[in-house]
Amino acid sequence: MEFLSKLKTLSERVETLKENLQTEEATKNALIMPFIQILGYDVFNPMEVIPEFTADLGIKKGEKVDYAIMQNGKPIILIECKHWKENLDIHSSQLHRYFNVTKARFGLLTNGVKYRFYTDLEENNIMDKEAFLEFDFENIKENAAIELKKFQKENFDIDKIINSASGLKYSTAIKEILMNELADPSEEFVRFFTKQIYTGKVITKKVLEEFTEIVKKATNQAFKDIVNDRLQSALNKETEPIEEDENSVKEESKVVTTEEETEAFQIVRSIVRTKVDLSRVSARDTQSYFGILLDDNNRKPICRLHLNNCNKYLGVFNQDKKEEKILLNNIDEIFQYSDKILEAILIYEQ
Structure with a gap:
């Protein structure tokens, strides 16, 4: 277990x-x-x-x-x-x-x-x-x-x-400091933002009082947006359609995770589970590649999947984090490169 x-x-x-x-x-x-x-x-x-x-x-x-x-x-x-x-x-x-x-x-x-x-x-x-x-x-x-x-x-x-x-x-x-500031912004915290956006000559007590509520709402909303973006990325949910007026244009996400990418991700998970807890293995899909990371950290790439073109590649990383692309005939061939995938894990764990 x-x-x-x-x-x-x-x-x-x-x-x-x-x-x-x-x-x-x-x-x-x-x-x-x-x-x-x-x-x-x-x-x-x-x-x-x-x-x-x-x-x-x-x-x-x-x-x-x-x-x-x-x-x-x-x-x-x-x-x-x-x-x-x-x-x-x-x-x-x-x-x-x-x-x-x-x-x-x-x-x-x-x-x-x-x-x-x-x-x-x-x-x-x-x-x-x-x-x-x-x-x-x-x-x-x-x-x-x-x-x-x-x-x-x-x-x-x-x-x-x-x-x-x-x-x-x-x-x-x-x-802990951030959580306290989000709940009840201090004068120093409010002043930090006010100085950067307030166009008046003097930041008076009244100005700080006005900006306190603005800063509180803005910072809380920013953190909510970050959380929502991460959840959508993790769950790979499609954006729900938004009602817009007749002159607006509905944009669809350009990033679509394919069934083949999902299957390949599971293959990589089955390989690395011998070395790390699977809770530490995450994926980030981009327009150019499907990335698999350790600890959801861009500086810890395990491998990359390039599967959306005629030629399919597995990208593996050496100690210098340079990517080597390996041509695949099918995604089952990923198993043949288990050692190269696990090498990345060993580098980060060391």
Whole structure:
């Protein structure tokens, strides 16, 4: 079963069971231990997972963290658990103390529904105040699932996770700032746009008040447009006809995804599923080619399909991201170039 499917199955379990879990211990057994198992660790093997791991704090002996995930006899992830109804915002200090007295590089605070991952980006062996990754079973986001997959036993690489943690932490903070500005624009935010479009000589308080509502509506509409465009592209929906006056001209989309392109896309998915979760594989159809991307990122092309002319080609990429076109007699021949397609995946994963 694929990683994302396992997470969604556990999400259903969380929703079904949580109201019946009256204690922290019940939360651990019903929700948190299955999560650890999804990461690939044997919760019943003390060489992999130690419950009630001792983390002595100076003169205060016998302090225990709920779980420690082990690697080569050393803790790599400390897990502090709370009852599913507990607000995690008030419980990070306890994990902070445990983190400082062990060699673990990651701390995980969870109530079985939300999972917050911490490390020591700001000061060595001192746990950061802010989590760099949060996963929520009541609101599963695929980008968070992709980052979570790095904590699987088979994928676990401290250096790779640390390298991506900094970007994750700050991008999360930026998104939070943006969401706050969209909901309630600050004066600085409004002034930024007003200065660029206002033709008056002085930006007065009254002008800022007028532009506050304008900026709020415009930015929210812009984000809605972006979301709608992405949804239409992902689902490949045709634009619904719009009622126009008799002098207007109805334009049809010039990009049409053919049945052959769709079938070829499925062939590529069947090839790359041996290396990456299929939730990370997406397609973008253009007038000149059908592109297949990793993480929906134009800088991570897996391959391109050129199928709309008399001659059909498969475009594959080398380490320099230069495209090599391979002539195809039919789309089934794509299977013959599986190694070249997988090479692109390996380059990005490295």
